[in-house]
Structures are given as structure tokens and as C-alpha cells.
Amino acid sequence: MRPEAPAPRAVLACGEVRTCLLPTGQALDSRAAAQLLRLRADERVLVSERPNVYGRSPDTLTGVDCPLPSSNGARVRAVGTVAARAALTEGRVLQTSASFRVPATGPDHRRPWGHYLVRPGVVEPFGKLPRDAVAQGLLDGGGRGELDVGLIAGGLLTRLLRHPLLDHRPPLRSRPTRLRWVALPTRHGEGPSIERFTVEEDELRTVRLRVPEGTRGAEVAGLCEDLALHDWLLTTVVHILDGIRLGPGTPRARPRPGPSGDRPAVVTALRPAVDHLLHLWMPRARVSAELAPLWAALEEQPGFTRQWQVLVQRIRDQLTLHAIPSAHREVEPTP
Template sequence: MTAPPAPPAPPATPPALPVLACGEIRTCVLPSLNPLDARAAAQLLRLRPDERVLVSERPNLYVRSPQTLTGVDCRMPTSNGAKVRVVGTVATRAALTEGRILQSSAHVRALARGPERRRPWGHYLIHPGVLEPLGRLPEHEAAQGVLDGAGHGELDLGLIADGTLTTLLRHPLLDQKAPLKSRHTRLRWAARQAEPGEGPVIEEFTLTEDDLRTVRLRVPAATDPAAVAALCEDLALHDWLLTTVVRLLDGRLGPAEGPDALTALRPAVEHLIHLWMPAARGDHALRGLWNVLEQNPGFTRQWDNLVQRIRDRLALLNALTRQPIGP
């Protein structure tokens, strides 16, 4: 007697896919009178002893730390006040450009839906940089909530990035003698999935008060969130450069001559001008997004104008110092 055929297995539930990637970046000048070379930079950014630091020397010196994880169990910021609990890990990394500009970046990708109850921590640890909601994630409201900023008890990616930055700024390698006066800048970003067949796009780039910038993007579903984070880190770096040079020169390109004018121009010339290199690295599929920023607000156009004004002023000062004094 043959056994009856087994009933067909129920269709497998498709795994939940990330529908939102978001992060926050801190950018500042390294408090070191001299820039760090590749070896010292790698020592500074060795956040984990079990993984190597990435060092790239072309087209400029760029050193990036291994990724570290921070476990979170909190509410997701939402623009409509919806209380959505998320559990998982936040990925954090730091980078140093030309031994001079330090960045700390925290980012995550969030699933569309998760279980109704929290899983054991081991589950979340094997999915680094992923947040699972308990239930459904309202992706639009969550994206806007991240850009608006965290409230009490909510996911605060900026706080996590700040923690890594603070640790690095206290490193014994640093002499705490910054070569110029500048502020830290913050950049928050949120990327939702683009419609099928559509490419990546920057929907909005906003400069707000207190050195905060926000970026809203759409990217194809297959885009690596780490690549989006790298794009935003590059944007944050060049925004910091532009912001810092504007502030260094604010009101100082008037009729000042001699030592005062040179004192104003020297930090920009010695430490910043050579660092401008947008889209030097990163995912080729996302580099085209820089074209949007070049059109509006016109990053490189403004930068080139500032650099030309600095060079014109230096040429004028040089000509004036060569003129004979007196009749």
C-alpha cells in the first residue's frame, strides 16, 4: 500500500526587503597642526583590531576605518508621530581625507516589515546595519522623521556618529592644534526606493540652521546602502569645504592689504584648496547625482569663484609688495 502524496508545501513568505536607508555624518578639521600621513591615519582609525583599515592613495589620500556596530532597540522617528519600534544594529565608520578632514558616519537600512515580537539578539547581529520594525514601517513618515531629527527615546543616528567622532578627537596622536578655525557640520540623509525602471535621484538638498544639511534621495532597490552612505559622505566633505572657505573669507576680501590679508587667506591656501575633488570615489551608478548638485546649488561653480578671488587677491598683494615705497 503506497502512502498518499504529501500535500504541497505552503508558499514561502518572501523575505522583507529594505525600503529605507538613512544616516548622519559629522565633518570637521582634524585637531592636528600637521596632517597625518597614511600610517598615522591608519593608526587613528583602527576602531577594530580584527579588521584592517582601508588606505587609498589615488587620486588623493583617503583612509577609512572598519565598520563598527551599535545595537539599538528604540522608536523610529516619524513625521506623523506614529510609534514604531525598531530593533537591530547601526553601522558606523570614520574616514580621514588627506590627513586633514575627519568624518564620522552612522547609517542603517530599515525593512518594510518585521515580526510582531522581538527576536534574540543573535539574529540582529548576523544582519549588520539592518533595523527590523515590530510590525510595518511607514517608510515615507520614517524618512521624513529621520530628516526632521530624533526626539526623546527615538533612533538618533547623529548621537551615534558623535560618539565615534568624540573618541577619535581624543586620540593621543592628535596635538589638539587645529590649523584653522572652523565648525563641525552635520548632514542627514534618507534614501527611499525609486520606482521600477527609474534611476537614482536627489529629490532635495537643504541647508538649515546650526550647520545642518539634509538630503532626500531615491535609489533603485538593488543599490547598496553603503554606496549611498559613501555618496553622502563625499557630499558632506565638499559642503564642509565650501562652507569653511566662505566663512574664512567672509568680509576679508575687501581692501585689506599686507599681513592682515595674508593671515586671512593663508589657511585656505595651505590646507583646503587642494582638497576639492567631488566624485573621486564611490559607486559609478551614483556619481551622476553630482551633476544635480553642480546645477543647483552649483557647488563647483561657487568653489571655483572663491578660489579665483583668493588667487586674484594674492596676485594683487604680490604686486603691491613689489612697488617702491615713497616718491
Template structure:
């Protein structure tokens, strides 16, 4: 058992990460961020200041007793708790994550709740789990009557957004949220860690991971949150630059688009800042094919070039300036 009480060697881990812009005009300072994410009075909010300011709420547990999603329709009952938490990056981007792990061996009948409460964030199946059917079913999304982890993550975001004494609900730019639905299974003997990342419609992304058996579920969660954050950043900036006017007459309109990106988003790009070193090769795989960092560098340079050009043009418009 790990220090968090979770089984450190589950056969499957699954979760969903919701990422969006915090609904407030200015980035929150550390004190306000800690207050915002105090989801439980009995546990402290964690703060990391390097390489950027990162605030994480205590874990909240949701008890469940329901069938798991499978693509074959097989009915597999699981009982236990889903762990969820929120994190805030530089007081600006909020993420809510809900996840669970499954042990290699379940039980032949339902146990008393005390059995499950000492395994926080773990669901214990009653009977056998068809592993591949569960992975495919989870990635396909929620089905009525089956476990819906995404709604648990969404409820965390909703709870945070209701804190009107801290949030003014006047964000500096409009940006759609994204959802990253992920699964992680053990690698077979002799296999290297691997990943398969896909983008769907309506902000949905899916990620299939194969990870070393000795790696705790928290490492997979950290990797997925890091990927979700940088995917959201790149998607948001790319959407804002799509169709950006180039005519000189549009200088002020262009500046209204570019300035919030510089003020609130460009400094947040720090890939692998909180990825377990064992998973660096997995991150490199995710980076290599789509070329996220290369695309981000190109977008950031385009923003800086546009700002420089607009500044020169506006300066030349001032009477008496050459």
C-alpha cells in the same frame, strides 16, 4: 545578503554624516592616520591613495532596541545594529558616519540577538513601518526616547579627538563642523533616481534620496559622505572669504586668512571621486542647482588673485625693488 552582511535591497536607509577639520596643526601622514582610525583591533584600516589619500576605519556596530522617529508620533519599534565608521581625507578633514537600513519585511515579535547580529548595520522593525512617516520623522531630527543616529556619529568623533598622542588640538584655522542627515528609499518602477538637498541652521543639511532598488546601502553612504565633504569645504572657504579686507594696509592680515586655505583645503576639492557610477546622475542633479563647482572655482580663483596682488604689493614695499 551582501558581502558586508547587510541586506542589499532594503526598503529604507538612513544616516548622518558629521564633517569637521581634524584638530591638529599639520595634516597627518598615512601611518599616523591609520593609527588614529584603528577603532577595532580585529579589522584593518582601509587606505585608498588615488585620486587622493583616503583612510577609512573599520565599521563599529552599536546595538539598539528602541522606537524609530516618525513625524506622526507612531511608535514603531526596531531592533538591530547601527553601523558607524570614520574617514580621513588627506590627513586633514575627518568625517564620522552612522547609518542603518531597514528590510522590506519585519518580524511580528522581537527575536534573539543572534538573529540581528548576522545583519550588521540593519534594523529590523517589529510590525509594519510607515515609510513616509519614518523618512519625515528622521529628517526632522532626534526626539526624546527615539533612535538618535547623530549621537552615534558624534561619539565616533569624540573617541577620535581624545587621541592626544596623535592630535595636538592646535588647528591652523577655525572652522565649524556640519551635519548631513539623509534618507534613501527605493524608486518606484520606471522612475529615475532623484534627490532633494536643503540647508538649515547651525550647520545642518538634509538630503532625501530615491535610489534604484538593486543599489546597496553602502553606495548611498558614499554619495552622502562625498556631498558632506564638498559642502563643508565650500562652506568653510566661503565663510573665510566673507568680509575679507581689500585695503592695502591689511596685506598681512589677509595673508593670515588665505594661506591656511591654500595649504590645507584647496587641493581637497575632487567631486565624484568616490561616488558609485550608478549615482553620477544624482550627483549631477545636486551640482546643477546650487552650482557647487562653479562657486568653488570662483572662490579658488579669488584666493589666487588676492595672493598675487598681495605678493606684488609686498614686493614693491621692499626698499630698492621696482
């Protein structure tokens, strides 16, 4: 591949992250994770074990030539490439992400594809970019025939879920989530900020960011992947707790073969969360130092870690509560 050429200064970045539980009975080890994430033969998968086990694929590029969505109906044709990648956390949570950057202006005619290929992850508009209208259009999702990064992220996720390594026997039920984001430059003298974080519906979240001029697109994508991972963990544990009756009067589960056959239903429902999810909470583990302060805003409102700690404590309290009667039943009074 030809070396990357200097790209025009970006005034808008956009992306979407898909997050789901890896559909396999056991978490993948580092070697299997590298097999899953090997999207290209010419680049290695990045794998690290500190502070947790994490693998990330090399980027793949998708060429696009279509209108950009806009909230005011403006028709802005754009040409370039969208960068996509995949990540696996602790061999258990799979994410795919697609993103691109857009400069303020572009040529008034299409250039040869070689021009765009040496500017990976950059989409150039024809003429001047109506930045704010396009930013809102991207958050809204656009219409038919317009650029949709979610389709690219979703296509990569579908490809990975067909990998022969996966046995499609997940240890718990969960729903995938989508996080759609846009990032604009900060105003003069201001630091990075989250202007809006919205839970649009059960599976969709939208985020509008301000980041310092010159921030690399990969760093913004990494922040949004981290946010999407922890939002998915919160959402999944909330659904687990909402799906069962808590308290000492919970009906017992039907007997199952093996030593866990007489375990109360609540313990059966909560154990997968303990085994597979609770140890994954680690905000900012791979967020750049420049963008890490944005997590402080999320800790204030809506209070991600505070909510997580409350959920974890509820799970532990319920497991403790249901362990006490079991111990009493096992001890017979002395005649």
C-alpha cells in the same frame, strides 16, 4: 563573527555624517591615519593614495532597541544594529558616519541578538513600517527616546578627537557640519535622484534621495560622505572669506616674529586655506558608478563646483593683489 545573513529587502535607508577639520597642526600621513582610524583590532583600515590620500575605518556596530521617529506620531519599535565608520581625507578632514537600512515589515516580537548581529546595519520594525512618515521623522531628527543616528556618529567623532596623535592646534578656524540623509527606492523606470537638499541651519544639512532598489547601504553612505565633505569645504572657505576685509585697503596685520611678521592681514587669513583646503576638492572620487550621476544634479543646482571655482579665484586674486604692492616696495627707483 558569524557570516552576514540575507536581510529582508530594505525600503528605507538613513544616516548622518559629521565632518570637521582634524585638530592638528600638520596633516597626518598614511601610517598615522591608519593608527587614528583603527577602531577594531580584527579588521584593517583601508588606505588609498589615488586619486588622493584617503583612509577609512572598519565598521563598528551599535545595537539599538527603541522607537523610530515619525512625522505623524506613529509609534514603531525597531531592533537591530547601526553601522558606523570614520574616514580621513588627505590627513586633514575627519568624518564619522552612522547609518542603517529598514525593511518594509518585521517580526511582531523581538528575536535573539544573534539574529540581528548577522544582519549588520539593519534595523527591523515590529510589524509594518510607515515608510514615508518614518523617513520624514528621521530627517526632522526625532525626539527624546527615539533612534538618533546623529548621536552615534557624534559619539564616534568625540572618541576619535581624544586620540593622543592629535595636538589640537589646527591651522585655521572652522565649524563642524552635520549632513542627515534618507534614501528611498526609485520609482519604476527612474534613475537615482536627489529630491531635496536643504541647508537647515549653519551646521545642519538634510538630503532626501531616491536610489535603485538593491543599492548597497555602504554605497549610499559613501555618496553622502562625499557630499558632506564638499559641502564642508564650501562652507569653510565661505566663512574664511566672510571673516576678513578684502581689497587693497585691508589693514595690515600686527607684526609677528619671523619673516611673515609684516604680511598683510588678508594674506595671513587666506594662506591656511591655500595650504590646507584648496587641493581637497575632488567630487565623485569614491562614489559608485551607479550613484555618480547624482553629482550632476548638484552641479546644476546649487552648482557646487561652480561656486568653489569662484571662491578659489577670489582667493587667488586677493593674494595676487597683495603681492603687487610688496614687489613695488622692494624696488627702489634709480637716482
